[in-house]
Amino acid sequence: MSLPPSEIQYQKEHINDNVQPNIYASCFICLPAAFIAVGLRLVSRRMTAGGFGRDDSMILLALLFTSGFVTCCIWVTVLGMGKQQILMDPENTVEFVKVTLAAQILYNPAIFFTKLSILFLYHRIFPSRTFTRVLWGVGAFILAYSITSAMVNLLQCVPIAANWNPKLAATAKCVDFGSELIALSTINAVTDFVLLVLPMPILWRLHVNLEKKIKLMVMFALGAATVIVSIIRANYVSTISFTNGTWANSFGAMWSVVETCLAIVAACVPTLRPLYEKIFGKIGGSTMGSSAAQLAYPQSGQTIGSGGGASYKMGAFGSKSADSNYTGKSSVTESNYKDGASVHSFTRLRDDV
Template structure:
C-alpha cells in the first residue's frame, strides 16, 4: 500500500509538472496569449503538488501501517502532515475551479452567461474558504490532534462526516462546472462533428469528477475504523489523483496546440507554417481537402475612371471554419475549435469574404439598351 502511494504520487506529480510547463510554453511562446486562468491553474498546481507529496513524508510516521504500531513521538508530525494535505487539497481544488470558470468568462457570449459564471465563482470561493476554515477548526484547540494534554476538554467535529459533506459538495460543484458551457458550445453554428468534438474536449473534465466519486466512496473505510493510519491511504490516493487529473485536463487545449505545432502527426494532420491543417478526402493533386458551401452575392458593376471598362463584382461568402487551399477550396478542419480554445476572445462565427472581379471591355458589353448593367 505504501509503495502504491509513492508510485501514484510520483507519476501524477510528474504529469502535472509537464502539463503546466507545456501550458505556459504554449500560452507565452506559441499563442502569446496568457491569461488569468493560466495563473490560477499554476497556483492550484503548486498546492496539488504539496497535497501529493505530504503523504509520502507521512509514511515514516506511521501512515500505511497499523495504528497500534505508531509510536507516540510520531503522532504529532503525522497529524500535521495530514492536516497540511487536507488544507492544500481544498486550496488546490478551489483554484482549479476558479481557473476553469475564468476560462469560461473568456468564452462568454452574453451577460446572462457571464452573470451565471460569476455566481458560480462566488459560490466556489465561499465553499473554498469554508472548507479551509473547517479543516483548521476541526478541533479547538487544534493542537489537541497531537497533544494529549491539549486534548483534555477539547471539542472536535466528526472528521469523517466533514469529509463526506466536503466531498459531496465538491462533487456537485464539479458537475455544475462541467455542464455549464455545454449549451453554448452545442449551439455554435458549426458542423455536428466539430460540435461533438468540442463538447467532448470540455467533457474530459468528467474524468476528474469520476475520481471524486471514487474518493467519496472510499471514505467508507474510515467509518469506525480501528486502523485509520491504513484506511486513510486510499482516500489520500484518490485526492491527489483527482486534483492532478483535473489540472491535466484543464491544459488539454494548450496541449493540443503544442502538439499541432511540433508533433502534428500525432493529431493525424499535416502542419504548414501558414497554420493550414488538411483533413478529408484527397483531390487530384494529392492534397486532402473538404470544400465548404459558398454563397455568391452580386455586388453590382461600376465603371472605371475613364468610363471605358466595367467591373462586375461578386462576393463569395463562406461561413464556417477552414482555410483555402491551392485549388480555391476550403479545408474544413477544427480551426474553429482552435479559435475558441486558444484565442479566448469570445465565441465567434468566422466569415470569410472573397471578391471576384470580372472586367468587361466597352466593346464586349451590350450597347443595345444604352444602359449599364447594375
C-alpha cells in the same frame, strides 16, 4: 488514544497489508503529469497571440498548492500511512497528525484554484453577459465552499493542538469531522460536474456540423474523469477511521492525490491544441484546425458563444462572425501564430483583456 482489543486483533490479522507502493505510485506519477500539462500549456500560450491570462495564473497557483499537498502525502506515507496503525512508531504520532492536518489544509486551495482557472478560461472563451453572470454565481459558490472546507479542516478541534495533544483533547471542542468531510466531498464532486456541463450548451449551439461539435465537446468533457475520481474519493472518505487512520485513511489520501493532479491535467487539455497541431499537423485538415485554436486560445480577446440566445456563426471555425448582441467594439482580424500560420478570428476589444 488506546485501541480497543478488537481493533488490535484486526490489525494483527492484517499486519502484512500494505498500500504504500500504491500511494507512492499515485504521487510520483500524477504530480509529474500535472507539471508536464502546465508546462505544455505555457508553451502553447507562447505559440499564440492570446497571451498569458488569469486562467494561467490560477493554474500555476493550483500546481503550487498541489505540490505541497502531494509532498505532505509522501511525508505521511514515510511515517506510516498505508500500513496498520500498530506498526507506526509512537514517536512519529505527533508529526504524523501535524503533517496530515497540513495536507488537509493544502488540499482546499489546490482544488479551488484549479476550478477558478477553469472558470477564467470559460470567461475568456465565452464572455457573454449572461454566461458571465452564471460564472460569477458558480465562482461565488465554489469560493464559499472552499472557505468553509478550509475552516472545517483547520478548526476541526479547538484548540488546534488538541489534534495531537491528548492532554487538550479532553476539554477540546471538536466537530464530527467524518460527517463534515463526507458532506464537503459530495459538494466537491457536484461542483466538478457543474464545471463539466457549463460550456456544453454553448458548444452545442455553434453553427458547425455535428462532427465538429462532438469533437469540441469531447475536448472539454475530459473533465469527466475528474468527476469520476471525485466520486471515488468521496466514497473512500466515508470510511474515515480514527482507530486505524494510517490504513483506512490511506485510500482517501491516494485518491485525493489523483484528483488534484488529474484536475490540473484536465484543465490544461483544452489549451494544448496549438502545440498538438504544430507537432502532428491539423486535426482532420481544416475540420478542427482553427476552431480548437479559437476556443482554447481566443486571439486578442476573441469570443465564442452569445448572450441573450444569439450565437456566433463561425462557418468553418474561424472565418467570419455574425449575430452577436454583445455591445462592445468588435472587428474581424487576422492573428498570427509565431510559426507563421494564421487564423482569422472574431475579436472584441475590452480594456481588461
